[in-house]
Amino acid sequence: MTLKNQIIARIRQDGPISLADYMTDCLLHPTLGYYTTRDPFGVAGDFITAPEISQMFGELIGLSLAQCWLDQGSPARITLAEIGPGRGTLMLDMLRATHKIAGFHAAIDLVLIDASPKLRAVQAETLQSYAPRWCNSVTDLPDQPLFLVANEFFDALPIRQYQRAGPGWSERRVGSQDDRLIFGLTAPNNLDALAHRLDDTKDNDLVEISPTTAPITATIAQRIATHGGAALIVDYGDWRSLGDTLQAIRDHKPVDPLADPGLADLTAHVDFEPLANAARAAGCGHTKLTTQGVFLERLGITTRAQTLAKGLKDTELEALISAHRRLTHPQEMGNLFKTLGLYPPNASPPPGFGL
Ligand code: SAH
Numbered sequence: 001m002t003l004k005n006q007i008i009a010r011i012r013q014d015g016p017i018s019l020a021d022y023m024t025d026c027l028l029h030p031t032l033g034y035y036t037t038r039d040p041f042g043v044a045g046d047f048i049t050a051p052e053i054s055q056m057f058g059e060l061i062g063l064s065l066a067q068c069w070l071d072q073g074s075p076a077r078i079t080l081a082e083i084g085p086g087r088g089t090l091m092l093d094m095l096r097a098t099h100k101i102a103g104f105h106a107a108i109d110l111v112l113i114d115a116s117p118k119l120r121a122v123q124a125e126t127l128q129s130y131a132p133r134w135c136n137s138v139t140d141l142p143d144q145p146l147f148l149v150a151n152e153f154f155d156a157l158p159i160r161q162y163q164r165a166g167p168g169w170s171e172r173r174v175g176s177q178d179d180r181l182i183f184g185l186t187a188p189n190n191l192d193a194l195a196h197r198l199d200d201t202k203d204n205d206l207v208e209i210s211p212t213t214a215p216i217t218a219t220i221a222q223r224i225a226t227h228g229g230a231a232l233i234v235d236y237g238d239w240r241s242l243g244d245t246l247q248a249i250r251d252h253k254p255v256d257p258l259a260d261p262g263l264a265d266l267t268a269h270v271d272f273e274p275l276a277n278a279a280r281a282a283g284c285g286h287t288k289l290t291t292q293g294v295f296l297e298r299l300g301i302t303t304r305a306q307t308l309a310k311g312l313k314d315t316e317l318e319a320l321i322s323a324h325r326r327l328t329h330p331q332e333m334g335n336l337f338k339t340l341g342l343y344p345p346n347a348s349p350p351p352g353f354g355l
Contacts, residue, residue: 003032003262008176016175016184019246020158020211026261027156028115034262035116035156041087046265047249049152050234050292050333051090054323056308057151058093060299061232064350065147066098068230071348074103075228078145081111083138083216084153086119088112088126094149095130109142111135138219146229148220154235154275155267157216159208161244162194164201169194172206174258181258206244208268214278221342225283230350231342237270238338239289245269272340279342287341287353293334296327299352 001009007025011017027034040046050057069078082091091112098104110132114120120134135141162169168188175184197207220231237245248257250264257266272289279286305324312320328334341350 003029004181004260005179006032007174007181007261008179011174011176011181016173016186018160018171018173020160022174022181022261023158023266026264026266027158029262032262033116034265036118037262039087039118039122040265046251048252049086050327050337051093051151052087053326054320055093055096056301056304056324057296057327058090059097059304060296060301060352061090061149061151061234062094062097064232064299064352065094065149065230066101066104068343068347068350069104069107069145069147070101072145072228072344074107075145076107077109078107078147078229079111079142079223080108081113081135081141081146081148083113083148083150084156085112085114085123086152088123090149090151091123091130091132092126095127109133109144111141113138113141138216141219141223143223143227145227146220146223146231148224148229148231149234150231151234152236152267154210154213154216154233154270155237156265157210157212159210159246159268161206161208161246162191164197164203164205164207166203167198169207181261183258200240201242205242207242208245208271210268210271210274213270214274217275217278217342218282221279221282221284224342225344228344228347230344230347232350233272233275233340233342234292234295234337235270235272236267236333236336236338237272240271240273241269270338272338276340283345284342285345285347285349286343287339287349289338289340290353291330291335292337292339293328293330294354295339295352298354301328 041052112132113135161172165188168190170185170188245268248255248264255264276286326332341353343349
């Protein structure tokens, strides 16, 4: 049975489901989920991410985290972790760029967290010489300094959507009609979790909540506040979003998110405000939200590109120039993608952020 038919059968029996339940099934269903069944990256896949565009992305992130390790007195045993590592490319570039930093690699326990068995296998191959181990959840991260990166992880977490109705909110749920999936609205309810959005919304406005973002961030931040370390979180989104940001991508093109469950990538813009609030509540400091373009420029991407350019000509040189532009230009990924750094209250912030 297709995933679509399974979801329709479940809705017929139990009634409409939240968008979060729908996304979880689409992305992580044990046999038919999008991430469970495929390696979606690259030209032949459905989308391309920053580390797959250029090695410079991972190199600069790796150096920023290694600088934090140096600034915090080079602790002898640390966790270097990535959540949602995809093909492992980002971590590979981070490790390659930092191998000359005396003592850094010797201090690392490399931990990867990924829900996809298929991608875990790809990561095992990419990173085999670094002996990674996998945890199922951030709660399993060891109690020691934590240096963590997450790129395009939070945008894959399930969201719920609510439409404003007077002082209350109707949830936008997934139901079925004949053999199609359709959106519908529940009767309005007052919701404490959205009390702060009554000020900046009006009737019929749509807002989103990602229920797992704050607990995941709180767990990471608690490790960092207690033991030291830093986290770099990169994703598309903003401090707070308004409106429907659910997006389905198949074959590099937007498609209807309800049309083919399990066959398209589903993501939503990341709201960084709840993420920053969860980090603060867990005792961590956080940087200003900074655009990816500015962050990478501050870390020296242009100098790095110039060095790499020296050995290249023709199409390879053009590819490098286009990758630099794609990562940093305001009309490409430069402004849409944002970075937030988490760090212990008494330590310096990770390099690459303004004060
Ligand atoms: N960081 C990589 C991949 C981003 S795609 C890159 O930049 O190229 C999202 C990744 O998060 C995939 O590896 C996917 O398997 C993983 N993922 C998605 N939802 C997850 C969840 N709930 N828990 C753990 N991993 C998840």
